[in-house]
Structure formats: C-alpha cells, structure tokens
Amino acid sequence: MYDFDIERPSRIADAVKLMSDSTDAQPLGGGQTLIPTLKQRLASPERLVSMAGIDEMVGICKDDAGRLCIGGATTHAAVAADGSYPGLSGLAARIGDPAVRNRGTIGGSLANNDPAACYPAAALGSGATIVTNKREIAADDYFRGMFDTALEEGEIITEVKFPIPEVSHYAKFVQPASRFALVGVFVAKFADGVRVAVTGASESGVHRWSAAEEALSRSFSAGSIGSLEAPSADGLITDLHGTGAYRAHLVKVMTGRAVAAAS
C-alpha cells in the first residue's frame, strides 16, 4: 500500500467537496475491492473519501412511485435482510461471504462494475436508476463494458432506485475459486414486459439478452427459454473456468432456472 489520507465526511456535500479539492481522490465504499487493490499497489490515490459515515447514503426505503431506494453506501447484508424485493435480497444474500456482505456496498459494486459481479445484473435487469451527486442515470445507459461505467471522475453513487417487478429471480452459477458469477442471470417480470440481464459471461460486461426477453414477454415460463437457441458464444469470456461456448450454454440454462424459480 502507498500512503494516502482518509477522510470520513458525514454529509454528501462534504464528500463531494473532499472529492473535488484533491487531484487524486477516490470514494471508499466497503473497501472489499479497493483495499486489496491498494495492498497490491495497483492504485495510488492520494485521498480516500469514506462513504460509510454518510447517513443519507445508508438505508433502504420506498419512494412515491413504489421504487425501492437503496442508499449508495448500504451494505449487501442490509439489502439481503430487507426482503421487500425478494429477487434483489436473494441476490445480495449470495454475494461473497458474511464478511464481504457486512462491508461491501451497492454503490461500490456498481461503480466497480466487475464483469462477474452480481449487482450489475440486478440493476440492469430491474431497469434501475443510478442516482449520483450530479444526476440520475438509467441502468441501460450506465453500464459501458468491463469495469467501465457512465460515472465521471469524482462522481458519487448516492442512491439506486429499483422498480419492483411482479416476480424476479437471480440464478447464479458460481466460479469455483472466486465464487463470483461464472454466469449469473437476473430475470424480472414487470406488467409491461420482462427484462433479462446476464453477468459473468461477456467480455463487454453485464448485458441484456433480448431474445429471451421477447420470448418471456410473450409467455413467462421456463419452456419459452427451452425452445430458444443459446446466445452466440462470440464475445463471451473464455478462461480457466469455462469456454465461451460453455458460458453461452449456461446463460440459457440459468435463464430457464431463474424463470422457474421466480417469485
């Protein structure tokens, strides 16, 4: 680790100021990704601005539109315990281990946008809105590829708003070492259609599987997936743990399982 300063503001406005008056500041969420990166000397921020003490960024509530609003510094454990959006709570409950869930935050996960992370699938699959200190970004515009998002330098995710679907489920097939998603599929059925978001599989990160969305919007059953072709393996990740062809196959299988388990 290189030396850095750590600031612990208690208001978003102070955090924004602390971010902007340093040439090289970085938000610190639960540190589950950032701290190991620092330990390996792969990053050298001059200042870390901790989100943990900002009360307005911690907690879960519903807005007037019935959306579930989760503060950007809310832990995975808190989301897992909430239960008002079962598909989302179920996803949060299976991220990492208890230590990771008690520290890691939704804002950190979405800002990091690891191609195998779970939350990006929920945000995209729900059509969530990412709220920052500057603006609101629709999930469809937010994810830009592996570790790449629409966030600008110094922008802080303060809140994430999830429309709550009629039924939903996240089917996660774990990579045996990291236990991140080798392939994870989030399926959400809304009154006006179905969204299917896939994580873990693609070299361009989380994405929607439109063929499945169309089929499921017509008829929401595992059978609708059974009769689909698996997506193309082009552009899917091939690594030690699975080929692109295998991942393509898993996308189909996991989508079917998510539909079957959706509640």
Place this chain on the structure above:
Amino acid sequence: MPKDGGIGASSKRREDLRFLTGKGKYTDDINLRDQTYAYFIRSDVAHGTINSIDISAAMKMPGVERVFTASDFEGVGGVPCGWQVTDRHGQPMQEPKHPVLAEGKVRHVGDPIAVVVADSLAEARDAAEQVEIDITELPAVLNMKDALNDGATKVHDDLTSNLCYDWGFVEENRDAVDAAIKGAHHVTTLELKNNRLVANPMEPRVAVADFDSSTDEYTLYTTSQNPHVIRLLMGAFVLGIPEHKLRVVAPDVGGGFGAKIYHYAEEAFCTFAAKQIGRPVKWTSSRSEAFMSDAHGRDHVTKIELALDKDGKFLALRTDTHANMGAYLSTFAPSIPTWLHGTLMAGNYTTPLIYVNVKAVFTNTVPVDAYRGAGRPEATFQLERVVDKAAREMGIDPVELRRKNFITEFPYATPVAVEYDTGDYHATMDKLLELSDHAGFEARAATSKANGKLRGFGIAHYIEACGIAPSNLVGQLGARAGLYESATVRVNATGSISVMTGSHSHGQGHETSFAQVVAEMIGIDESQIDIVHGDTAKTPMGMGTYGSRSIAVGGSAMVRATEKIINKARKIAAHLMEASEADIELKDGQFTVAGTDKSVAWGDVTLAAYVPHNYPLEDIEPGLEETAFYDPANFTYPSGAYGCEVEVDPETGKVTVLGFTAADDFGNIINPMIVEGQVHGGLAQGIGQAMIENCAYDDDGQLLSGSYMDYAMPRADDLPMFTVDHSSVTPCTHNPLGVKGCGEAGAIGSPPALVNAVVDALQRAGHDVTHIDMPLSPDRVWAAMNS
C-alpha cells in the same frame, strides 16, 4: 469401552487450545530487536536474460539498509538438491545450479532477482520500485513433450537438453513387459494428466534470521517441517556454516503439506544477509508470492497400459510418464516421480510384470516437489483409473476385477522392488461396500434419475509406502540423507517427562499422540508428558515430518528411548526394593516385585535417579535421560478402499459429491480422533484436486491461477459428509508400535475414486466418456458429455 488415555484413546488435541485461541507462536510472530525487512523482487516473465540491474536509485531511498543481487552471492553455493536419480543408462540426472538470486537469467515467474532490505517493509517495497531491471524475454518452455524435441529452447544453457533424467524401472523387465502386452488377450490404455497443485498451507512461508557477531552464531527461525534438514542443507551446501554455529528453529507451523520440507532460497538469503548487514532480517511471504515460489505438486502426463488375460487377471503393466520438475530441482523433486511413484505401481495387485518409464523435464515454471502423498497419488490415480477402465471394457464388475487380482499372501515382494509386510485388501473392500451401502446404490440412482440427475459410484483401492524409510535402502536409491528418526526422553526428578523428538508437528497433533504412547508405556497420565520439537538446539538430529513417517519412525524412536528409560528405572526400582531386577514389573506407574505386595511409585524411582542417596552408583549412572535413533527395516504399507458417490447435473455438468467412504488399514491406531482428522484433511485435499484445484500457466508462462480468485481451494460446502473407518487392522510387522501412518492416505485414494464415480455416472446415462482430466470442472464434464 473407549479408553480415557494412552494408546487407543481419543485424547483431545492439547495443542489446539493455543491454536484456536490465537496464542500459537508462529514464525511471523517472532520479531527481533532492530530487525530489518526483506522484499524480494521477482521475475514477472517466465524466461529471460538479465541485461542489467541498476540499484543505485534504490540504495538512496529512505530506510534502505542494502540491496542485494546475484553479484553479492559469489562464492555462495546454490540451493542443493537432496536426491540424485540415476537414469536408464546408468548416468546421473542432469542437475542445474539453483542460485539464491537469479544469475544472468530468470527461469520462472517468481524467480527472485534482487532483494531490498530496509527498516520497514513499506520502505523496502518503495525502494524495490526504484530498482531498474532490464530483461530480454526468451521463449518460455512449458509443454513437457515439446521441451524434449531437438532444438527446443533450453531452460538451462549449460545442460545438454531439458531432460533431467530418463528413468526406467525395472529396466531388466522392459522387454518381458513389452512382450506380455503384445501377446495379451486384452490391453486397456489410458492417457491422463495429474494436475499441478499449489499446497497453500494457511500460514505462508516466513524466515527470520539473526547473527551474533560475538559468538559467530546464526539463528534462523523458519516455517519448516524439518529444521535439522534445513540446517544441514543450508549450512553445509549453501552458506558454509558449521552446524554448531547454526541453530534452526521451526516453531508453530501452520500447515506444510510438503511445501515446507524444502530448503528455499529465502531462508539462505535472510541468514546470509543478517551477517552482512549486522541486523536481523525478516521475510514474510505474501500469498501472491507463495503461489509463485512455494514448490508446486504433481504435474504428470502419463500413458498407462494394462494387459489382462481373458478372465481378467492382470498380466503386465506399462506406464510412461513425463514429470514436470519446473525450472530448478527442489530438495526432493527427483525422487517423487521415481522412487515414490514407480515402486507403488503394483498397487494391491499381483501383476507379475511392470515397467515404469519416467522422463523428468525442466520447464519455465515453479519447481515441483512432494505434495501430500508425493508420487503415490500419481501412481494410484493412473492405476485405479486404468483398472476401472479395464473393468468396463471387459464387462467385469470393478469390485470383482480388483478382488480377482488382490494380493492375499504376505509378505509379498512386488516386481517393483518393495516388499509389503501385511495387509488384507478384501477386508477393507468388504468394509467399504458395507459402509457405503453399495447394495442400495441402484435404488438411489433411480431416485436421482427421477430428479433429472445422473448418479454414479466409484471406488479405488490404494497402497502407499509410508514411514519413510530405511536409510541404507534410500541411500542406494540416491538419497543424499539418512531417513531415521530420533528421540530423547528426559525424565525429570519428580517424574514428569520432556520428549525431544526429531519429528516436527505442523498440525498433525504430535504433542497429543506422542504423549499418549509414552504415557501408555509407563502408565502415567498424559499430562505428565510434554513433547518438544522444532528446534535444532533442543532436539537430537532428526529428519522431520513428511511421508506419513512421524508415528512409524519418530514414534518408534520414542518407544526405543522410553524402553531404555524403563530398563534403567527397573534397575533403580530393584535396588530400592532390594529385589532382583528380573522380578520387577511396571504397571500403571508402579514398580512391583512379582508375587509380592512390594511396590515403589514411578515418582520415587525418578527422584532417586536425581537424588541418588540410596542408589546403585557402582552399576548405573544417576539421572534418567535416554536417546534413541530408529532406522526402520522397511517402509510401512497402509492401504484402503475408498468409495465415492456423485450426482452430475446433466444440464450444467456440475458434479456434486454426495458421499465419501474411506475404509483404511493403518495398522494399530494411537488416537482414533486424530487419525480421523488426518483422513478428513487428506480427503479434502484429494477431492480438491479432483474437483476444483488447478495450477495453470498460459502459453507465455504466466501463472493464470496466481490467487484465490482463480485457484480454487476446497471449502466445507464443496465436501460431503465423510464416513471414515480404520477398524481393519493388520499391524505393521517391523516397528514396535505396529503402526503404518495415516497422513497422506486421504489425498492418495480419493482422486481416482471420484473420477471413477463421475465416469460411472456418465456411462450409466449412455455417454461414451472414458476419462476426464482433473479437475472435473463443470465445463469439462459438460464438454465431455457433449463432444
């Protein structure tokens, strides 16, 4: 009735109190006054020529004491290899120099190039970033077969090729084996890989070295399974330090699994540097460094052929293995694919003709050496896989085919140079079938099928050679060390006992089980006995712990020393009771004169030994302390039948291990609970190898699985409930305890059982799959089903 102490009791592991409450004293807990920290700069390329190293900027960085490179090690020896293998043509193996720091060339990712020693680790790391190293990358040698082609890039320019040795065993049998295979009714052939593993003990390696200029004495604290071996290798071969000036301490060690047997460059570096700079030097491996500097395990590529007659009798066996040595020869590396592998190829069977060929190959990878089981898992895996395949090909039940060929008469001399003293393989097989409810399998398979899952059952029967080993024999086989063990039993005046053993405990529970043996022999409470190990200044010269040798060899030395103690104590007791020594009996800590009610307690005798007022001074010396060295007459041969039940998800290829049964014959058992724990640990590692563990390099020699993000270690939920049994007992005939050793069995017997089970599941479902290489990851199983 379970005993509550002594041999056969499940005494609680006394060491666990300190381990589980954070009070263990590990090497990293040792901090010496004024100590410095070493940071190793390691190669990030697999193969390259070092053009220049510029340390000038780094030397000026804050806190830097000194920066070392290979030029500081002129006149210092290389890290030695402890075993010389002789090839098929009678020539010694090719043995490259293994410098402490890379000389002119780097040969694997992780090869140390330079070391910064500074006041703090952070300062050492800062300065390390200022060391400028210019390397011209060379093509990496990775594939073992390609490495042996004419004109292949050489890992070591001064060797004639990348071939370390071409070993044939038994060379005289070669033609007869070829002929038998040629003429056989049926030949089953199988090509397979034994996947490369990283041992991953929970505690990474650490070295802390100190030099006292007033006495010329060095002390090295290190995470070792065998401190005396380190003292010998490092003192005599690398640094030229006489043994009486070098103390090596291996305090609490958090797991070894083989990877902490070897003498490593970092130990020599710290010891050397401590004198150079006149301050203690400490190095603690990070987990990332461990992946690229701890010796790896396994990594064999094998073709095996089994010839059978029409009734399924084994006629001949031929195997051809390429064994990866990595870039340099680690301490025992050459012996693993040869003497610890070829000699086991008979397994439990009466196969009359066997020929084993092993080509050991240098590659641009981390050195490979023993890992839990060491050679024996590689032998067992190929043998038990080919036997299973043969059974399927010939339409014979795999259990029956094994039974048909079991050795039943002992002692049995195999055609591969070893003699099994005892065993009862039908008994362990019976036990396995009973405990795993083999008879109920079909019903369970039907239930799985109804749930859309494919169920399979696989077995393996293993033999291992443990209690390593007779010194005169291993000497003939090329070992550059003896393999006896030692113990000093020091009885204190009040009767309590300190046992100094050359065995080292790094999780095995010796402090408990060794004490049980001495307690049993004398008849006193275990709490009166302490086991001291891991310090060359405290214990007699010992060879340490590996090869499931501690109770068989170290325990036997302790028995011999305790016998000497008892003999002397009887003389003292006879004197005290004015009786004849021949009439003295020892029971429950009381010496009695046979046929009388005269008795004297253990404590009275020990007190007399140290306060010899009424004492036979003319016949015996005062005091009660004895040392014994024990060199076994043979290896020990534990064996067992392992069975595994799996379910395969046909949609994803994911394998779930539903149950695992281990029916072992370990000879006599000292502490059943500790034995069970050892088997559990071995099974976890064997199942880990078969299911998820895989050390992989890419085509450039970069380590793909260099962290826990990609190297999967088994966790509790990867493992089934284990059924472990060791009630089949055929005691070892040649050691005083009749024990065989249990540390490695689990890791040896489980991988073939698991792969056999998965192949069984797939074949039952109609898939034409005869083999899948480990680990049986879902994508591999799915690909096999869909190819």
